[in-house]
Amino acid sequence: MKRLLLFGLLVFSFALVRAEESETMVERSLRQIVEKQKQLFAEAEKRGDEMDMEAFRTQAQSITHDYERLIAGAPNFAAGFASYGYFLSKVDMRKEAMAMLLRANQLDSNIPLVKNQIGNMLAEDGKPIDAAKYFLAAVKLAPNEPLYHYQLATLLATARDTFLKSGEWTRVALDQAMQEGFKRAAELAPDRVEYVYSYAKSFYEMEHPDWEAALKVWSELEETAKTGTARQMMRVHAANVFIRMGKKEHAKTLLNTIDDPKLQEQKNELLAQIAAEAPAAAN
Numbered sequence: 001m002k003r004l005l006l007f008g009l010l011v012f013s014f015a016l017v018r019a020e021e022s023e024t025m026v027e028r029s030l031r032q033i034v035e036k037q038k039q040l041f042a043e044a045e046k047r048g049d050e051m052d053m054e055a056f057r058t059q060a061q062s063i064t065h066d067y068e069r070l071i072a073g074a075p076n077f078a079a080g081f082a083s084y085g086y087f088l089s090k091v092d093m094r095k096e097a098m099a100m101l102l103r104a105n106q107l108d109s110n111i112p113l114v115k116n117q118i119g120n121m122l123a124e125d126g127k128p129i130d131a132a133k134y135f136l137a138a139v140k141l142a143p144n145e146p147l148y149h150y151q152l153a154t155l156l157a158t159a160r161d162t163f164l165k166s167g168e169w170t171r172v173a174l175d176q177a178m179q180e181g182f183k184r185a186a187e188l189a190p191d192r193v194e195y196v197y198s199y200a201k202s203f204y205e206m207e208h209p210d211w212e213a214a215l216k217v218w219s220e221l222e223e224t225a226k227t228g229t230a231r232q233m234m235r236v237h238a239a240n241v242f243i244r245m246g247k248k249e250h251a252k253t254l255l256n257t258i259d260d261p262k263l264q265e266q267k268n269e270l271l272a273q274i275a276a277e278a279p280a281a282a283n
Contacts (some may be wrong), residue, residue: 026074078108112141125132128159146188152183232260
């Protein structure tokens with residue numbers, strides 16, 4: 001059984017329900033359904049491949065029935081449709097999930113979580129242009145949520161050719177938006193290594209990168225790295241940047257400090273690159 005995204009499901013669902021002391025009856029019903037989801041997915045996470053799939057399907061079907069009753073009794077309850085749609089997406093009912101999420105967005109166009117999830121599903125379905133519009137809307141509604149910036153930037157980076165072919169984006173605009181997204185995510189969540197690391201790597205994706213800025217980011221990552229291997233990996237990246245800047249002696253000096261066996265291949269590749277370029281420079 002594939003690993004289920006329990007944390008994301010719970011954050012999404014609970015974020016749509018108000019605190020218990022101020023909730024309405026409909027919101028209380030939704031909270032109770034979400035609690036059932038929590039128990040089901042927690043059990044699935046715990047058991048992994050040993051999970052009784054028949055029992056899982058039975059309980060998932062029961063939750064589905066609960067949602068159907070909820071939205072039948074509250075056809076204008078956007079949070080109910082949103083939570084139901086997210087649940088369906090996690091039990092591989094994508095078509096039904098998208099319908100519920102779109103309905104939630106129709107009922108309330110100001111829920112960034114809904115915009116983001118629709119964007120996720122469109123991106124997974126190979127529709128990056130449409131996905132970007134929803135990610136941008138999520139960022140606009142919740143500009144201080146780092147995940148939204150990160151996902152938009154990742155989409156722009158991975159589907160660059162599609163965006164450029166559409167004619168709606170220039171390379172300059174795309175590079176700027178992509179890097180700004182990674183940078184903003186890193187600024188909002190500096191403790192999330194994957195955000196800061198992605199920002200550092202984004203310089204490699206730029207048509208006209210600011211290598212001095214890249215060096216600064218890799219240096220900062222080295223300072224905060226928690227293991228010796230991680231620190232040396234950041235140094236390898238810094239050496240790579242020096243090579244791209246034409247500062248090969250600086251690169252060699254850094255590479256000579258790399259002694260971790262796990263990084264010898266990357267180290268040797270960069271040293272070979274320096275050696276190969278040396279004769280050309282001499283000529």
